[in-house]
Amino acid sequence: MKRWSFWIAFAAATLLIAGVVSYFASSSPDGLDSATLQGCEITETADGEQLTGDCIAQHAAEHPLATSPLADYAIGGQDGTGGIAGIIGVVVTVVIAGGAFWLIAHGGRAGETSPSRRAGDDKQT
Amino acid sequence: MVVNTVAMHMSDGIVNAPTSVVFLVIAAVAIGICAVKARNELDERTVPLAGLVAAFIFAVQMVNFPILPGVSGHLLGGALAAILVGPYTGGLCIAIVLIVQALLFADGGITALGTNITNMSIVGVAAAYATAVALYAIARRRSPNVPVAGLGVIAFIAALIGTVCASMAFVVEYAIGGAGATSLGAVAAYMLGTHALIGIGEGLITAVTVMAVVRARPDLVYLMRRARTEVPA
Numbered sequence: 001m002k003r004w005s006f007w008i009a010f011a012a013a014t015l016l017i018a019g020v021v022s023y024f025a026s027s028s029p030d031g032l033d034s035a036t037l038q039g040c041e042i043t044e045t046a047d048g049e050q051l052t053g054d055c056i057a058q059h060a061a062e063h064p065l066a067t068s069p070l071a072d073y074a075i076g077g078q079d080g081t082g083g084i085a086g087i088i089g090v091v092v093t094v095v096i097a098g099g100a101f102w103l104i105a106h107g108g109r110a111g112e113t114s115p116s117r118r119a120g121d122d123k124q125t
Numbered sequence: 126m127v128v129n130t131v132a133m134h135m136s137d138g139i140v141n142a143p144t145s146v147v148f149l150v151i152a153a154v155a156i157g158i159c160a161v162k163a164r165n166e167l168d169e170r171t172v173p174l175a176g177l178v179a180a181f182i183f184a185v186q187m188v189n190f191p192i193l194p195g196v197s198g199h200l201l202g203g204a205l206a207a208i209l210v211g212p213y214t215g216g217l218c219i220a221i222v223l224i225v226q227a228l229l230f231a232d233g234g235i236t237a238l239g240t241n242i243t244n245m246s247i248v249g250v251a252a253a254y255a256t257a258v259a260l261y262a263i264a265r266r267r268s269p270n271v272p273v274a275g276l277g278v279i280a281f282i283a284a285l286i287g288t289v290c291a292s293m294a295f296v297v298e299y300a301i302g303g304a305g306a307t308s309l310g311a312v313a314a315y316m317l318g319t320h321a322l323i324g325i326g327e328g329l330i331t332a333v334t335v336m337a338v339v340r341a342r343p344d345l346v347y348l349m350r351r352a353r354t355e356v357p358a
Contacts, residue, residue, distance in 0.1 A: 006341045010177050018184035026189040026197035030133055031319030032295060034196045038307055038315060056312075059304035061138035063231040071231035073187060085230070086187050092229060093183040097221045098176030101214065104160055105167040 014094075018086030022073075036060065133186065133199055134223065134233030134241045135295065142236070144302025149239030155247045156220055159213040166211035166347060174345050175210040179218040181334070182206060183225065190326050198323030201291055203249030204257065204284035205331045209338060211347040212254040219246035240298050248294040253287025261348055273339050276348075280335040281328035288327045292320035 029037060040055035051058050065071060070088065075081035137145075167175065182202035189197035202222070206215030220242050226232040233241050260279040264271045271279075296313045303312070339346055 007173065007177070009341070010181070010338075014177065014181045014184045017181075018187060022184070022187040025187060025199075026191045028189070028191060028195050028197040030189060030197050030199055031192065031292065031316065031323050032135065033133075034319065035307075035312055035315045036139060036305070038311065039305075054306050056139050056299075056303065056305035056307055057136075059138045060136035061234070063136065064235055065228065065231040068229070068231055070229050073230050073232070082187075086184060089183050089187075089225060089230065090180045093222060093225050094176045094180035096225065097179035097218060098173065100160075100217065100221065101163070101167055101172045101175045104163050104217075105169070105172050107164075 014090055015087055018090045019083040022082055022086045033057070133189070134226065135237040135244075137234030137236045139237070139304055140240060140298050141302040141304060144298060145236040145239055147239075147301075148243050148298065149236070152220070152239040152242035152247070156217065156242070159216045159220075162213035163211070163217055166214045171210060171214075171345060171347070175214050175218060178206055178209050178215075179221050182218060183222045185330060186222065186226075192319060192322040192326065196319060198319065198326055200327055200330050201245045201249050201288055203245060203287040203291065204253035204280060204327070205334055207250050207254035207287075208257050208280055208283065208331070208335055208348045209346060211351070212250055214347075215254070216246045216250045219250060240295070244291045244294040244298075249287045249291035252290035253283040256286045257283035257348055258351075261352065265352060273336050276339050276346075277332040277336045279348075281332040284328040284331035285321075285324035288324035289317065289320050292316045292323075 028034075036056035037051075038055055040051045040053040040057060042049050043052060044050075063071070069076055070085050071077065073082045073085045073089070075084055140148075182200065182205065185200045186202065187199075189199045192198045202219055203215065206218040209215070210218065223233060223238060223241050223245065227235055227238055227241075257279055260282060261271065261276075264275050264279065293313075293316070296309070296316055299312050300309050303309075335346070339349070343349055
C-alpha cells in the first residue's frame with residue numbers, strides 16, 4: 001500500500017458516509033429517543049408533531065440553537081441538504097480534532113522538538 | 126408541544142438542572158484529564174489518525190440503522206476510538222464530536238453536554254477499552270500474533286459492552302435527576318434491550334473498521350502499539 005493511499009481511502013470513506021450513505025439512514029427515533037417517548041403518542045398536527053400522554057420527552061426543552069443554519073443536519077432547514085451538512089460537519093470535526101490533537105502532542109514540551117516517542121514507534125513506513 | 130425526533134442525543138431538560146451541572150463538571154474534569162494523558166498516546170503519525178477517527182465517527186453517527194420496527198440506533202464510537210487511537214485521545218474524539226453536534230447541528234442539548242459526554246466519551250470509552258485490553262491480553266497468551274479476525278471479534282465485543290454501559294449511564298442520570306413519570310425500571314429495561322441490539326450494530330461497524338485499519342496500517346493501531354511497548358509478564 002502506497003504511503004498516502006491509506007489516508008486518502010479513510011478520508012474518502014468518511015466523506016462518502018456523511019455525504020451519501022447518510023441519506024439512507026433510518027428516520028425512526030433511536031433507542032434513547034424512543035425510551036423518552038415511552039408513554040406518549042405522537043400525532044401529526046398542522047404545527048408539526050404533538051405528544052399526547054405522559055413521557056420523558058415532554059420535559060425536553062427546545063434546543064437553544066434550533067434555528068441555527070445547520071440545525072438538524074440540514075442547510076437552512078431545507079430537505080435534501082443532509083449530505084452537504086454532513087460534509088461540512090466532517091470538515092469542521094477534522095479541523096477541530098486535528099488542531100486540538102496537534103496542540104496536545106506539541107504543547108507544553110519546551111526544549112523538545114518532537115512529541116513523545118516510544119520504543120518501537122520510530123519506524124516510519 | 127412540538128417535538129423533533131431528528132435528535133440523536135439527550136436533549137436539555139430530561140434531567141434536572143442540578144444533575145446537569147454535576148455532570149457538566151464531571152465531563153469538564155474528565156476532558157482535562159484526557160487532554161493531559163492523551164499526550165502520551167499522540168505522536169506525529171497518530172495526530173492525523175485521531176483527527177480522522179473523530180470525523181469518521183461524526184459521519185457514521187449520522188447513519189441510523191433500524192433495530193426494531195420504529196426504533197433505530199447509531200454508532201456511539203467509543204470502542205472504535207479507544208482501539209484505534211487510545212482511551213484518552215478516544216475520549217476526546219467523542220467529546221469533540223458531541224460538542225460539534227450540539228453547537229453546530231443543534232443535536233444534543235447544551236446543558237445536556239455533560240451527561241452526553243459522560244455517557245459516550247467517558248463510560249462508553251472506558252468500558253469498551255477495558256474490555257478490549259482484557260480480551261487482547263487473553264488472545265495474545267494463546268498466540269502472540271493475534272489474527273485480524275481475532276481483532277475483529279475483540280472489537281465487536283468491546284463495542285457491544287461499551288454501548289450497553291453507556292446506555293446504563295443514562296439510566297443512572299435518570300435515576301438521580303430524571304424528569305417525567307416513567308418508572309426507573311421501565312427506562313432501564315427499555316434502554317438495556319434497545320442498546321443490546323444497537324450494540325450488535327455498533328460491534329459490526331467497529332469490527333469492520335478496525336479490521337480494515339489493521340490490514341492497511343497495523344503500526345497505527347493503539348491497542349497493538351501499546352502491547353508492543355510492554356514487557357510481557
